Amino acid sequence: MANTEKKNEWFEWIKAILFAILLAFFLKAFIFATSIVEGESMEPTLHSGERVIFNKLIYIIGEPSRGDIVIIQHPLKNYVKRVIGLPGETIRMKDHVLYIDDKEYDQSFLTEESKNHTGNFGPITIPEDSYFVMGDHRAISKDSRNGLGFIAEEDIIGRSEFIIYPFSEWSMTR
Numbered sequence: 001m002a003n004t005e006k007k008n009e010w011f012e013w014i015k016a017i018l019f020a021i022l023l024a025f026f027l028k029a030f031i032f033a034t035s036i037v038e039g040e041s042m043e044p045t046l047h048s049g050e051r052v053i054f055n056k057l058i059y060i061i062g063e064p065s066r067g068d069i070v071i072i073q074h075p076l077k078n079y080v081k082r083v084i085g086l087p088g089e090t091i092r093m094k095d096h097v098l099y100i101d102d103k104e105y106d107q108s109f110l111t112e113e114s115k116n117h118t119g120n121f122g123p124i125t126i127p128e129d130s131y132f133v134m135g136d137h138r139a140i141s142k143d144s145r146n147g148l149g150f151i152a153e154e155d156i157i158g159r160s161e162f163i164i165y166p167f168s169e170w171s172m173t174r
Contacts, residue, residue: 035071035078041135042080054158064131069160072151081143085132092122114138121145129153
């Protein structure tokens with residue numbers, strides 16, 4: 001009798017471990033994943049070498065919003081950038097001020113230095129199925145202005161939610 005109880009206990013442990021493994025796989029595959037920030041293009045918000053958790057589910061049920069820090073899937077590597085312009089909008093930068101549909105947009109997430117290094121551009125009308133993204137360190141960022149172009153909605157694979165490494169930098173990304 002004790003042998004049967006021991007077998008049942010082992011069987012319950014094996015079921016629990018398998019369930020935990022399957023749950024972890026499901027969460028990683030469909031809900032959350034991690035990405036390492038490479039380079040300085042998102043400073044001071046994110047720094048090179050930081051590891052972030054990004055939410056993969058958010059854009060299955062919704063659409064990117066202005067200001068979201070997103071993970072962009074590209075053939076050679078993924079990029080971390082901030083959504084600035086939404087589908088159908090017209091944006092331009094003139095004299096260190098960003099205009100969206102001819103209305104001044106306050107980029108409170110930027111330092112004055114980054115605002116001053118953005119450079120004039122536009123007006124640019126964003127296609128209906130695309131987004132305009134920029135890094136927060138405007139002087140060095142490869143983004144929609146200079147190499148990445150418009151970002152198709154299907155190439156945005158998640159929104160950055162938390163910095164998880166280094167441990168001293170744990171925080172929400174916004």
